[in-house]
Amino acid sequence: MDKTNPKKAVKELTMLLMYLTRFKERDYFGSDLDMAWKGYDFDIINELDKEDYxxxxxxxxxxxxxxxxxxxxxxxxxxxxxISDWK
Structure with missing residues (x-):
């Protein structure tokens, strides 16, 4: 198996941690949104936002x-x- 470079790994693992620690919040229209706290590297957060994740x-x-x-x-x-998903 090929190794993942560190920058890509940080990005992927940040996305995974946001997913695994997500919570539900209602938007202004009553729809449930999957939300996550933003306590990660801001450059990675900006990249994930730019890529529409x-x-x-x-x-x-x-x-x-x-x-x-x-x-x-x-x-x-x-x-x-x-990694197992939440049940």
Whole structure:
């Protein structure tokens, strides 16, 4: 198995941690959003936002919304790293 370079690993593991520690929050229209706290490297957060895996909204907010693409990527990363999802 090929090794993952450190920058890519940090990005993938950040996405995984956000997914595994996510919580539900209702938006203004009553829809449930998968949210995560923003306590990770800001450059990585900005990259994930730019790639549409998360949405920061305001850069001042302390949480991010995980997009459908981010949820899909996270589930793929669970399989890649052989981590069980929550039941």
């Amino acid at each position: 998360i949405r920061q909204g305001s850069h001042r907010s302390k949480s991010v919304a995980i997009t459908d693409e981010g949820m899909k990527l996270s589930r793929e990363l669970l399989a890649k790293y052989n």
